Amino acid sequence: MSGCRLHREILRLATARREELIDITERVRTIVSRSGIRNGLVTVYAQGATAAIMIQENWDESVQTDVVHLLQKLIPQGVWLHDRQDGNGDAHLKSGLVGPSETIPLIDGGLGLSTWQNIFFCEFDGPRGQRRVVCTVIGED
Numbered sequence: 442m443s444g445c446r447l448h449r450e451i452l453r454l455a456t457a458r459r460e461e462l463i464d465i466t467e468r469v470r471t472i473v474s475r476s477g478i479r480n481g482l483v484t485v486y487a488q489g490a491t492a493a494i495m496i497q498e499n500w501d502e503s504v505q506t507d508v509v510h511l512l513q514k515l516i517p518q519g520v521w522l523h524d525r526q527d528g529n530g531d532a533h534l535k536s537g538l539v540g541p542s543e544t545i546p547l548i549d550g551g552l553g554l555s556t557w558q559n560i561f562f563c564e565f566d567g568p569r570g571q572r573r574v575v576c577t578v579i580g581e582d
Contacts, residue, residue, distance in 0.1 A: 444581070445481075445579065445580065445581060446476075446477075446478055446579070446580065446581065446582070447577065447578070447579045448472075448475070448476035448477070448478060448577070448578040448579075449575065449576065449577045449578070450472045450475070450575075450576050451573050451574070451575055451576075452465060452468050452469070452472065452573070452574040452575075452576055453571055453572070453573055453574075454468075454562060454571075454572050454574070455568070455569065455570050455571060455572070456562075456564040456567035456568050456569045456572060457567065457568050458564070458567055458568060459564075459565075459566065459567050459568065460509050460512070460513070460532075460535075460564060460565055460567070461505075461509065461563075461564050461567065462495065462497070462505040462508060462509065462561040462562070462563050462564075463561060463562045463563075463564065464499055464559050464560070464561055465485070465560050465561065465562050465574065466499070466552070466554070466559040466560045469483065469485055469545075469552065469560055469576055470551075470552060472576045472578065473547060473550070473551075473552065473578055474550070476578040477582060478547060478578045478579070478580045478581065478582065479547070479549055479550040479580070479581065479582055480547055480548060480549065480550075480580050480581050481546075481547045481578065481579050481580015481581060482544055482545070482546060482547060482578075482579055482580060483544070483545045483546075483547050483552065483576065483577070483578050484542055484543070484544045484545075484575075484576070484577045484579075485542060485543050485544075485545070485560055485574060485575075485576055486541055486542040486574065486575040486576075486577070487536075487541050487542065487562060487563070487572070487573075487574055488541075488572075488573040488574070488575060489536075489572060489573070490533055490536060491529055491532035491533055491535075491536050491564075491565045491566035492536055492541070492562065492563060492564055492565065492566070492572055493535070493536045493539035493540055493541055493562075493563040493565070494539075494540070494541060494542050494543045494560065494561070494562060494563065494574070495508070495539050495540075495543070495560075495561045495563050496543050496545070496554070496558050496559070496560055496561070497558070497559065497561055498557045498558065498559070499557070499558075499559035499561075500557055505561065508563075512535045512538070512539075512565075515538075516531045516534045516535050516538070517531060518530075518531045519531070521533075521534065529565075529566045531565070532565035532566035533565075535563075535565040536563070536565050539563055543560065545560070547578065547580055562574060
């Protein structure tokens with residue numbers, strides 16, 4: 442058995458709407474494959490104070506739509522103190538509630554997700570021409 446290794450890549454993506462969930466699972470799988478690491482952990486981290494990462498179902502798009510609608514109801518736009526600065530107080534709160542990262546086990550070269558789980562980038566203050574997600578793979582060959 443060899444020692445612990447680390448591989449990091451920055452995933453770049455553009456968003457099209459103010460609020461949306463974008464499935465990045467296959468892009469993360471590609472990074473894991475390039476790493477050559479077979480067992481360990483994969484951390485997916487959204488850079489930006491108005492974005493987040495979520496593991497959620499991808500079989501039915503209504504789940505992603507429901508997530509966006511729930512957050513819109515819980516944290517409406519235009520009623521927060523920060524809105525006086527740049528109108529995106531709700532985006533900061535949604536990002537903080539969902540969280541900037543997820544950690545997924547890496548098992549025999551594959552993501553340890555269940556059948557219905559996928560990794561989503563959550564945009565709460567788009568559209569944006571470029572968003573960055575740091576993917577860090579740590580483990581053993």
